[in-house]
Amino acid sequence: MTRILYNFSGIAFFSIFCLTGCGDCAPDGTAHSVLASVDSGDQWEQTENIKAYTPENLHELPGSATETYRQYGVETAATASYVKSGEDTVMVEFFAMPDALHAFGLYAMEQNPSGPFPDVGTMAGWSGATLCFYKGSCYAKIVAPDKSPKTRTAALDLARRIASVIDGSTELPEELEIFPIGGRIPNTVKYFPENTLGQEYFPNGFTTRYTVGNMDGQMFIALCGDGADNAYTAYKQLVEQIDGQPSAALDIGDEGFTGADPTYTNISACRVGSVVAGLRGNFDSSATRRLLTALVEKLRHLTVVIE
Numbered sequence: 001m002t003r004i005l006y007n008f009s010g011i012a013f014f015s016i017f018c019l020t021g022c023g024d025c026a027p028d029g030t031a032h033s034v035l036a037s038v039d040s041g042d043q044w045e046q047t048e049n050i051k052a053y054t055p056e057n058l059h060e061l062p063g064s065a066t067e068t069y070r071q072y073g074v075e076t077a078a079t080a081s082y083v084k085s086g087e088d089t090v091m092v093e094f095f096a097m098p099d100a101l102h103a104f105g106l107y108a109m110e111q112n113p114s115g116p117f118p119d120v121g122t123m124a125g126w127s128g129a130t131l132c133f134y135k136g137s138c139y140a141k142i143v144a145p146d147k148s149p150k151t152r153t154a155a156l157d158l159a160r161r162i163a164s165v166i167d168g169s170t171e172l173p174e175e176l177e178i179f180p181i182g183g184r185i186p187n188t189v190k191y192f193p194e195n196t197l198g199q200e201y202f203p204n205g206f207t208t209r210y211t212v213g214n215m216d217g218q219m220f221i222a223l224c225g226d227g228a229d230n231a232y233t234a235y236k237q238l239v240e241q242i243d244g245q246p247s248a249a250l251d252i253g254d255e256g257f258t259g260a261d262p263t264y265t266n267i268s269a270c271r272v273g274s275v276v277a278g279l280r281g282n283f284d285s286s287a288t289r290r291l292l293t294a295l296v297e298k299l300r301h302l303t304v305v306i307e
Contacts, residue, residue: 031078031096034138037165043085044158053077061093071193072106073098088154091143092162099137101173105191107134110141113187118156121163122170125187131155136168178206178221180294185209185216196222199238201231202276210281210291217264217281219291221299228274235276239267252292253277258285268292272299 032052040046054076059066061077069077076096083089097103104123112127121140124133129151131142140162144155176189188209196205202222209218224231232255239259240247250256253270260266268288269278277295279288 031076031094031138034096034162034165035078035080035092035094038162039165040082040158040161044082044161045084045086047081047083047089050078050080053079062091068106068109069095072102072109073193074106082158084154084158088151089145090151090155090158092158093141093143094162095139097137097139100134100168101175101191102193103134103137103139104173104176105193106139107132108190111187113185115187117187118159120156120159121166122172124159126152131159133159133163135163135166135170138166138168175206178295178298179208179219180291180298182294183210183212183291184219185211196220199231199235201227201234203227210279210283212283212287212291215281215283215287217266217279217283219277219279219295221275221277221295223274224276225274228271228276232269232271232276235269235278239269250292252289253296256292258288270296272296275299 121135196202256270264280
């Protein structure tokens, strides 16, 4: 287990996350061992052998999002089909991740922010007929044939049986506390292990959505380490190129700017130590200042321990 301390201060230090697998999914830390240890009870029957996957053959997973799995560091995966009382058949896809943050990241990429959100694991949500959840360093999908209440009840029962054999805390990753609460839209935080906002100079980061009155948009933070100065400059130049004119100075953080683009209307960003943070949306100057100032205050005082 690796413990890394990040201090978000005016002289913050960040390195690119250096994380190792915690192995807290099951005794041997593999996805296959989790499904093999599930007590399916008297009503559930496993209808086919568990299939195991490694990074080398993740592309063979049903509907595989191979690049997404690579990005989030899937270590092992497994699939199995179950039938309940000879009626409700569901497919389980299970992933062992490097740590809880990456498990959350994959969950957040695939869950529906509108829910509903049943009580299972650390976080869980329905996306159509698929129930997604994560706990500890594990992420699972229970793929049901339909969205009927009966089928959802059956899928939730199996999900809870799976969650019960996963070791690890059900506490949310501390990194999710970075964003100010006021105005934040629930269930919209996402974690990106690389290329935050699609920019390679933003290697690790988070995004979430905010609404203030009839204004809305996206807040982001990018963890840039020693490359923060260059990343901030590169992003500022990108916005100016899109906007077609020089940006205006913004006196928030260590340095800041505000500009615009056709997609997000207004873009404001600042650097706080080795973090680049900003807003993209139709926020006016007052809302922008209020939201970014609240974020900067949290960045200057928040300490995060990653295990």
